[in-house]
Amino acid sequence: MFEKLIPIIEKANKIAIFTHTHPDGDAMGSSYALKLALTSIGKCCKVFLLDDPDASAFGLIIKGDDIELSLEDCDLAIALDCADSKRLGMYEEPFMSHPNSIAIDHHVTHVEFAKSGTVYSDISSTCELMFNLFKEMDISINKEIGNNIYVGLATDTGNFKYSCISGDTLRAAGELIDLGVDFASISKAAFDTKPKAYYDLMGIAIGKLRMVCDGKAAALYLESEDFKKAGIKESEANGIVNIPNSIEGVEVGAFIRKRDDDEYKVSLRSNKYIDVSEIAAERGGGGHVRASGYSVTGKTVDEIIQDLAEGLDKRWQD
Missing domain, CATH: 3.90.1640.10 (inorganic pyrophosphatase (n-terminal core))
Incomplete structure (x- = not known):
């Protein structure tokens, strides 16, 4: 090897x-x-x-x-x-x-x-x-x-x-x-060990949950102010990314974070059959079949979610 x-x-x-x-x-x-x-x-x-x-x-x-x-x-x-x-x-x-x-x-x-x-x-x-x-x-x-x-x-x-x-x-x-x-x-x-602030952030995240693609995909969106409000650093909240995929019927989950410099980081997870590395690669990112990510600038969060939903819809149609 x-x-x-x-x-x-x-x-x-x-x-x-x-x-x-x-x-x-x-x-x-x-x-x-x-x-x-x-x-x-x-x-x-x-x-x-x-x-x-x-x-x-x-x-x-x-x-x-x-x-x-x-x-x-x-x-x-x-x-x-x-x-x-x-x-x-x-x-x-x-x-x-x-x-x-x-x-x-x-x-x-x-x-x-x-x-x-x-x-x-x-x-x-x-x-x-x-x-x-x-x-x-x-x-x-x-x-x-x-x-x-x-x-x-x-x-x-x-x-x-x-x-x-x-x-x-x-x-x-x-x-x-x-x-x-x-x-x-x-x-x-x-x-299995998280600070209370993690669950405060989870509450904020769930409140922003969006279902797309007829319930087969879900997206969470957080920005820097949400982390500050909860009193937690992004590096302490890595488990949030898995929330969308835990929803029954969801195949692809997205966790979108807005950075202070207006850059969005998008993390993708899939449960069984969608290769999210292909979706990420098409948008300048990469990763694994079941876990990938990419960055976006110059778009709103609504546009990012719409673009992702359209990309997923094409795959489900195929």
Whole structure:
């Protein structure tokens, strides 16, 4: 699986690790698992983490000691869980200009941007790819590395309920549990523990719920003022995105957030048969078959919902 990348990694001594903007559990889990794993075999590694990480996952990650290491000093740059270079945010330009770069990803809409790369869109998560990479490199997976991998496995599969999982995913999780990873605490913290402000925001969101496509799709809309009113950061409210899909009869759910700069971020989820990665890609975004997203500027929320409904209607007619 990684036969072309392993020699590149083994040759490097100082390694910079990057992931996407607004990093989630898989992004952070894979990044810090890789850092700990490569550090254990004598590499100097630093994770260049972008701001506003998913709050519920960030506290679960074991990060290890931080070291002073500049990108200019690194002889290898690795991007994890990034479907395209734009997802690197402020680190896009320095990563793209680095002479030795690798991308490891599992998004079906991945656009090649690194000098070398491995993409397996049929794998549940980038953390599952890390598990496989460490096995191929004969790196011992200890409890700390296993913890980070498990966080990504759990959060990117909805606690092992999404269709992206395979028997290999569950076998990897089982091996990590056998190592002593506290799976129960991870699941409780990531999925079943929310601040009261989260439910205040949920009430606001449900009040803005819109049903479209004869009840086969639903959309929620929130803006910055709603988060301020509820007293919660967007990074602490990641579960809101799943509300539309929990409604009986809904196949596709959309969560639309208006940012302060008049940009709208649209997150899509599907339950069974609509490939939302195609819808997102048509609008300049990407992601997975069941979970994707894109950004919009220059339109109102009504226009965004109408455009989405029209795109879905075409698919149902087909």
